[in-house]
Amino acid sequence: MNAPVDINAWLAEQERKELLRFITCGSVDDGKSTLIGRLLYDTKQIFDDQLSALEADSKRHGTQGEGIDFALLVDGLSAEREQGITIDVAYRFFASDKRKFIVADTPGHEQYTRNMVTGASTADLAVLLVDSRKGVLTQTRRHSYLAKLIGIRHFVLAVTKMDLVDFDQAAFDAIVADYRTFADEIGIRDWVGIPVSGLGGDNIGERSVRTPWYDGPSLLEHLNIVPLDAAADAEKPLRMPVQWVNRPNLSFRGFTGQIASGSVTRSQDIRVLPSGRTTRIERIVTADGDLETAVAGQSVTLTFSHEVDCSRGDVIAAADSPPEVADQFEATIVWMDEHEMLPGRGYWLKLGTQMVTATVHHPKYEINVNTLEHLAAKTLELNSIGIAEIATDREVVFEPYAVERGSPNRALGGFILIDKLTNATVAAGMLHFALRRAMNIHRQPLEVSRETHAGLKGQKPAVLWFTGLSGSGKSTIANLVEKRLAARGRHTFLLDGDNVRHGLNRDLGFTEADRIENIRRVGEVARLMADAGLIVLTAFISPFRAEREMVRKMLPEGEFIEVFVDTPLAEAEKRDPKGLYAKARLGEIKNFTGIDSPYEAPDDAEIVIDTLTMSADEAADRIVEELLKRR
Known part of the structure; x- marks a missing residue:
């Protein structure tokens, strides 16, 4: 008999492991869900009762003949199982001996690009699947461009269904060469190509004997060693968007949020933006007691040594290195609504915990993801990517989304646009910089009111x-x-x-x-x-x-x-x-x-x-x- 598992020891071990978030994306029916299901199977993340249910489901819904259809582990919606496609974003947790992972299985259909953007918004790595029989497609390029745009630095080109081309090296090399040309054009530097077969598990958990010509890592081996950006994020200045004011009684007033970057220590000088007022940290409060120091990723409540006005939407930052404040910007916009963008209309803009009214000007240009051409455009339609100027009804605290080191500034540089009437999220965007005219124009105080x-x-x-x-x-x-x-x-x-x-x-x-x-x-x-x-x-x-x-x-x-x-x-x-x-x-x-x-x-x-x-x-x-x- 197997010795009983000490659940507390197991949880402690998992807590110590690094976390890698990644997405799988690509065109329709490229085998994304099958690949994830195989990863779960190879890392022994499937319990006996789940495996029995999977075998039964495979007989009713599966597409893999008599074998197990691993895609059914991930495709949870009945519509997905009936059509054999992924519609929603499905998240799964699994762990290897070295790391723990959260993977987002994103849909391949063009009309669900918005779901792919959602899954990519928190990911560190993207696994791009390409059917070995079809090669690099428009959707491969679109997802690559979007993932790069959103700030993903690490990519895997998983050439799938190699069993259907008899594990032909020439087919694999041609796809890798084609993708290398596109990757160089859009600035993707850190990527690796891996030939895989989800059905047989080739080069997913372990290297396959059926690809003797391939001497690179299996997918799991690569996921275990790809570098993370956490260390670089910790070196950034303190940024903590305030989520709410914690006031349980008249004797306590703290400001709660998740530290987006940097660290905070007791007695540290900080600045509250957009007001710009400064004070000092008195306490760092958590459910487990006070801390001397807290770092990026931790959720804490901060108290100040002086009474300073601070509320939801404000940002607590390092006093000597604050972010910018402005009300006009240039931004990249990914339009995700079936109704076209209406320049001049007021949308809600959500940036971290800040919510303001924003109007979008006519796009400077739209980007063709296949040719990377800049196209003239009066508006943006579903799945369009464009560059435009945005004006907000009041100043917001922000940082440029893209950074040279570490993760992108998602908390203060990435935003969404929300239709005020329907409350539907219509776009996602990345701020580039504040417009100079926003800094040069100031309201003139008038004597006659x-x-x-x-x-x-x-x-x-x-x-x-x-x-x-x-x-x-x-x-x-x-x-x-x-x-x-x-x-x-x-x-x-x-x-x-x-x-x-x-x-x-x-x-x-x-x-x-x-x-x-x-x-x-x-x-x-x-x-x-x-x-x-x-x-x-x-x-x-x-x-x-x-x-x-x-x-x-x-x-x-x-x-x-x-x-x-x-x-x-x-x-x-x-x-x-x-x-x-x-x-x-x-x-x-x-x-x-x-x-x-x-x-x-x-x-x-x-x-x-x-x-x-x-x-x-x-x-x-x-x-x-x-x-x-x-x-």
Whole structure:
């Protein structure tokens, strides 16, 4: 009988081992899941009951004839088992005598590239699988480029299914030569090619006798010796994004987070960013007691020797070597949403524990992953990779993503973009540097405040934002409202959609991106006019909720008043004062709201006008009454 295992001793042994995170990626059906399953089998990570279940599953779902289908160890979704493909990212833990590993099996289909990016975001190494019968494909290049872009330094080119080409050395050498050309072009330096067969386990756990011409390591041997970047990360300056303020009682106030790089010691001088205030570390608190020193990767609570304002999203850094603070950047963006990127639209940007509103400018260029050409682009579509400038609504703490030594600055250099309406993650990105204009432009303090401007006019500023379909009567009602306000001695200005497009926005068309930019500019002008103490009226279709909400957030609470001029499409089309609906129906006008471009009605407008039951004069009277009531 086998001696019983001392579980505590085993756990202690695993704790001491180095951890290597890696991904498997490549094209569809290149054998990624089979390779991982074989690794688990060869490292004796499969229990007897799991093996029995695997044998039974192999008979029902397997694709390997009478043998064990190791891919079923990893393909957990029923849809994956039925189709024989990987859709989601599957994570598995296993260990060898020398190291422990977390492997992410990422999908091969192009539409699931976003899943591959997710798996690569924490990896140290990428195993790129290439079918020996197909050679290097577009997806091989795309995944290589993305992995390099995300900061992975170590690569394995696993040439799979060598048993199907009779372990032919010439086939292997041709694929390696082809990949070497591409790797040199994109700057991949640390990589090794290994001929493997997942079905037979050749060169996976041990070197195979069926490839006598290959004198390199097996895959597991290479995973055991590839250098890690942990030592270089520890030499970097202290960076700890604050996740939350720990305040269990009135006598304790600490700041909790995971140390992203460097180390922190008790009595060390630190700087809190973006405020830039300095103090000293008083305690390093953990669940197991206080520490004298903590290093990268540890989660701790820090207390300060002085009262310094610090909250979630702030970064605790070495006082003499702080990261940068800025609100405009150049970045690489990997677009991962089926809906194209909309330049000028506000997205949530999550950078570490920081969350801000960001707008993306038109891309400088898009990158062709096959040729590495820089292509002109007005936007980015699903799986596109481009370079663009980003502006945030307030300063954020950041560092360039790419570094010469150690792991990339993922905590302060890697970000995601989130759609504000759907909460879907639409892009991942890497910050390059702050734009010089972001450092050269500073807000000029003004002696005459917006309150003074409003006081001189004897009124409270406001923006009445009229929205509705073309033909709903927005401009007519807004004009009547302004006349009534002027008669009462109010200082007003009316911004009309058509009038603005004759001047300020004459360079814009009617694409979705142009409509967004149209509203952004109008919102900025309306904000400046409100700062001058005016009551501003705007009459624009403004079809998208996100942009109306963007303008609302430009103004102080209560100054943005949304007026929804609610007219059914059939009624608006029936009126058609400018003949635009008729032209749109004939295809003479593209992207016309209500016909081939959507209108997103307000969810909770301050004022709703039903033009089927209310005349323009009645509507104007009601709006003025509501406005004065609010003032």
